[in-house]
Amino acid sequence: MLNGDGDAVAALFDSRPVTAIRWGLDRIEALLAELGRPERRFDALHIAGTNGKGSTACFAASMLEDGGTRTGLYTSPHLEDVRERFLIDGTRVEESALQVAAARVIGCEAAEACTYFEAATALAFTCFAECGVEVAVVETGLGGRLDATNVLRPAATAITPISLDHTEWLGESTEAIAREKGGIFKPGAPACLGRIDPLPLAALERVARGVEAPVARLGREAEVSDVEVRTGETCFRYVSASRPDGLRLATGLPGRHQADNAALALLLLDRSGYPPDEGSARRGIARARVAGRFEVRPPGGGRPGCVFDIAHNPAAMAALCETLTELALARPLIAVVGMLADKDWKGTLARLALDSDTMILTRPAAPAERRWDPSRAQEWLSRERGSESIVCRDVAEAVSRGLTLAGAGTLLVTGSAYTVGEARALPELAGVRTGD
Structure with a gap:
């Protein structure tokens, strides 16, 4: 039901505690089925990890957009307004489209039982489908295996560095956390791994083998070198099996870790079937910006x-x-x-x-x-x-x-x-x- 101002987005979220977590995919699956499976109307790139997944997602989306692909980007959390989570081609989804999609979600019987994040995920997928998105870059919320976004059938996946966080939900060791995050791997879909410590890396590779997902990782199939961090930019060199001559790239996001995030995004695109040309790689990485990251x-x-x-x-x-x-x-x-x-x-x-x-x-x-x-x-x-x-x-x-x-x-x-x-x-x- 809409609120008194007719704001379907507010009505969708105001009654749902943002911190509520309930494991399982049954509720989101039921809701998406009632909505007509919007998540199957676009290709997806799925990204999990402890730190850096939002930046990696932003880099990937920016390169896709530069190449002319109509691109959706779903990230969390937001800083000031829930609408920050839903972008198409680098800008927030138009308010009218967001309101129509939110009203559709509210109108579903299955929506009543869903958590805040499940409702947000259904809203994102509905908006992307109805706005003609070709590829959606999707960041997990918490974990991976039981995260609401794990209903996707992605073209490729990526995992950013893993450390101890959300241990009450994901496990008390980095290996246990890695197994949960590796739950986004799908048969045949390339799994791209960032610079990950040995124990969680081994756990991720075991999960990938178990579902027959081919693995590519920074430090093996792709390398980052010559990193320079300056005011306003981070410059680095990227070399991979598919780009043996290498690229000199620069991002406006400061930090050595952002060189790795950008490189992982490029590796993800190269393995997904959406490889950017050299110009789109350069421009997309250069113009990517993420609020609240340095x-x-x-x-x-x-x-x-x-x-x-x-x-x-x-x-x-x-x-x-x-x-x-x-x-x-x-x-x-x-x-x-x-x-x-x-x-x-x-x-x-x-x-x-x-x-x-x-x-x-x-x-x-x-x-x-x-x-x-x-x-x-x-x-x-x-x-x-x-x-x-x-x-x-x-x-x-x-x-x-x-x-x-x-x-x-x-x-x-x-x-x-x-x-x-x-x-x-x-x-x-x-x-x-x-x-x-």
């Missing part, structure tokens, strides 16, 4: 330079800190950090404490069951790491304090998508936005 706003109007990054686990924070070091941004570096209670906040904060001058800990407006206690984190940092920090009651107060302390230095906002989303929307941080 998103930089230069100083201006008396405000210091700002960096937004949703790093929310130790591996992501390590990549962020490595990039901060390479770019040698103006000091002091003041970090506004708002994490979630179910994340490894100790490991994440311990890494950031080494690279920031001051940490301001705060609580984002996340669902109640996921809210952490920044005062407890402050006590832990002081006791276990000898690191002093400041606690502020909310993101707005933390950003205001951070801007004052940063002076002519740099303000970093990090720790979760909730924190970054709130901060980006604040008037005092207004500016040209990346990836919107």
Whole structure:
């Protein structure tokens, strides 16, 4: 049923807790069957992993778009508006098309039992089918094997680096997590693997063999070398079996890890049957932008330079800190950090404490069951790491304090998508936005 404003998108999501997780594909399968199997009306590229899957998906979509393929991109989470999740040819799905598709989903009997993410997935696939998408690049939400997106029959799949995250759902070891994420592999569909540690890599290769999915991976079938991280771009050389002469590529997303993400996206396209020509590879990678991934706003109007990054686990924070070091941004570096209670906040904060001058800990407006206690984190940092920090009651107060302390230095906002989303929307941080 539509809400009083006739907003079908709001009606679809307002009654569903964003954090609700219920394993199993029965509900999404029933809903998609009622909708006429929209996910079978386009080809798909399916991407899973712990860190980097959103950036990898964005790179792949950008190259496809440049080559003239009508491309859908489905990613999560969003930062400010659920509509960020649904893109066609690099822009948000037209509001009228989104409303029509949402009304169709709401009208299905099977929709009532679906979770937030299942409803979003059905909405994405319905929009893509009805808007004539040829190829959809789809990022998993949580895991892979039982993720709602795993109803796809992809042309190829990719797995980005794996680390410990969501252990209560995916397993207590990287091997167990790899097995869950490898559940997206399908018979005969190439499985492309990023730079993955040996134990989860072995687990993924076993899963691939079990379903007879041919494997290609960075470090074997494709190589990244000569990486240079500069302000505003990351340059690298890509060589693969299908591109033996190599390509010199550049992306506007800073960080060595982004060179790997872009390379994995190119390997995925080459193995999927949608290989971009050299020009589309260059232009697509160069113009790809992802909000909240080392998103930089230069100083201006008396405000210091700002960096937004949703790093929310130790591996992501390590990549962020490595990039901060390479770019040698103006000091002091003041970090506004708002994490979630179910994340490894100790490991994440311990890494950031080494690279920031001051940490301001705060609580984002996340669902109640996921809210952490920044005062407890402050006590832990002081006791276990000898690191002093400041606690502020909310993101707005933390950003205001951070801007004052940063002076002519740099303000970093990090720790979760909730924190970054709130901060980006604040008037005092207004500016040209990346990836919107």
